[in-house]
Amino acid sequence: MNITRENIDALNAVVTVAIDKTDYQEKVEKVLTDYRKQANIPGFRKGHVPMGMVKKQYGKAVLVDEVNKLLQENLNKFLVEEKIDLLGNPLPKEQDDFNWDAEDFSFEFELGLAPEFDIDLKNKKAITQYNIVADDETINNQIENIRKQYGKISPAEEVTTETEITGVFKSVEKGIENTTTFSLDKIKGKRNSDKFLGAKVGDVLNLKTKNLFNEDHDLMSFLKVSHEDAQGLEIEVSFEITEVNTRELAEMNQEFFDKLFGPNAVSSEEELKDRLKEDAAKQFAQQADQRLLNDVTEYLVENTKFDLPQAFLEKWLRVAGENPLTEEEAKEEYQKAEKGLRYQLIEGKLLKDNDIQVQFEDLKAYAKDMVKAQMAQFGQTNPTDEELNGIVARVLSNQEEVKRLQEQLVSQKLLAFYKENVNLKVKELNYEAFVKEVYS
Template sequence: MNITRENIDELNAVVKVDIAKEDYAPKVEKILKDYRKNANIPGFRKGHVPMGMVKKQYGQAVLVDEVNKLLQDALNKYLTEEKLDVLGNPIPKEQEDFDWNKEEYSFEFELGLAPEFEVNLDLEKPVTKYNIVADEKMVNTQLESMQKQYGKLISKDEVDDEKDIVAGTFKNEEEGIEKESSVELEKINGKKNLNKFMGSKVGDTIKLKTKNLFKDDHQLIDLLGIDHDKAHDLDIEVEFTISEVNKRELADLDQELFDKLFGKDKVKSVTELKDKIKEDAAKQFEQQSDQQLMNDVTETLIDNTKFELPKEFLQKWIRTVGEKPLTEEEAVEEYEKSEKGLRYQLIEGKIINDNKLEVQFEDLKAFSHEKIKEQMAQFGQMNPSEKELDDIASRILSNQDEVKRLSEQLMNEKLLDFYKENMKFEEKEVTYDEFVKEIYQ
């Protein structure tokens, strides 16, 4: 067997694999002999079928199978030994005059080669790093939410406050709606709708239009018992018969509430409570800030790292790689959609290799422990033992899909830490509302 490579240019090459009879003949002969031993052909005893008949019936199929196996093994070994960084997979070149009746064969494969390039992290225009802080408005909103959660409902005879909570039954016979629900009047949209509730008492029935009834259409899903798609732009009339009117009395901002929220004597004043709310919010916002930073660094590196790709090869490869072959136009469209992602994959791979960023098993185990503790904390299990963590981690890490998912998450964190240490950023402190407005609007 002989393998040669012709470099067309820096990004494209053709590999030729020559296979001689001595490369495949012994294996083919052995398989055909095994077939002969076990073949059941009418008129012949088992093991006594003439070899000529076995070759006539099975010879070419075995030959094709063995040559293809040799070919794939040889090609994979060559790419590994030559340390060729290829994009996609080798594409076999068509041969119009190919003949399996010959004894020697030649196969050619097109290769798309990864480009050589350098990644510059010292950029002229630094990436913005957002530090999201909880403003006074957000802190007070969270404070009131806590007071509501631990407050109590006091029964009333009549609706007279825009913060009242009204229980009752929504009905619309035509749509098959009959649902007992509790409505927080603060979530009602517009004075016109709100005024329909004012002055109403237990036993009264109010007629309401569902369109723009709530500040968020999704409220209709639970209140009317309808599905998500139906809730959007639903425009029907419903009757709401009141069964209860309540006002919510907020819990006092006292030590009893502080202890319920954070444990005994962990917080001792409203000032400390507000500081704790800010601290917890900062941790939550850090995840969003980090995700945005990763997105912005990715876009910036793609824009500032210039290199060519074997475009025509990749479009040809895209045409053949899926379950269903694509047309040329479809392949071009698919390439254009995926080009940015491919560029970042190459940039990311170079950063990882050049800086020896690795995910070791011990790192993965420690990372899985942290993720398990976070999940257990959500269910009130704050101090799991090391044995519990080890047992759960062992089950998770025995699943290859989970190992792959966690490894990708951990490598993503390592990359983000690397960027934070090696790139210059423009720090910008914003409130959450400012962050949302700047990023999404």
């Protein structure tokens, strides 16, 4: 057997696998001998069927099977030994004159090669690293919302500036149907709020999404649409009112504190504010980190230039899935996948060049912290090591869960790497200002 590689260009190559009779003959003869021992053919005793008849009936199928096994095994071995960094899988080239009746065979495979490139982490324009602070206004608003949540609800006759409105936003055009609750202070402008004032349960209001809410992110939340769909959304929606309620704020007493955090965990308004600030800081840090990760990813994809074997990848996409694609469908699929593929290559190079690895012990510790946090949410603040280790073992026995945790851990390690190596500027602001700046 002889395997050779011919580079077409920096991103494409052809591998030729030449197989002669001596490579497969012994294996084929062995399989046919075994077939002869087991064959049940009328007129012949088992194990005494003439070999010529066995070869006539099974010879071609066995030959094809054994040659294909030999081909795949040695092609894969060659690719590993030569350390060829592939995109997609090898594609067999069509050979119109191929003849299975020959004794020697030659197979050709097209390869799409991963590009070589450099990554510049010294960006001239600094990327913003947000530091979201829980200021007094944010904490006071949160306390008021919690007091509303735990307060006494009473039905109201009609919508006023003091009531909560529950209803269903609908748009057949955009496939929107979402039940939500909000107060009138969320609505932007007198013209819009006047449509709500005095309305009763069962009324249906026709509203325009443009400038409907004071905050753009409320459009995403109340209509349940993505950030992309919310941008510049100008459609008419209906809103059917299903409830109108007034809500009396819950009293700030020990019973209220206990409902929030358990018996005697918090015993004063000041302690409540300190606890909420602590929780908010953790939540805000996660959101700020995710934004930084997204922004650095966007920067790397936009500023790391390299070519891809597009024609090969489109051809590979046509045959890679369960259902073959047309040329046009493959082009569309490639356009959707290109950005993700570029970042996969960039991320892989960053991990390799900077020796960023996820060891099993890292994964185990990460899973343990995750389980402890989840248990704490349900009041189990002091689980034993035996309990934790048992749950972690079950989590890590699920391959899908392991993959998800690995991806999260890789993101964490990359985030720490970016904070050390990318040109960043820290911007401190409260949560409301963060949402306006990032999502408006």
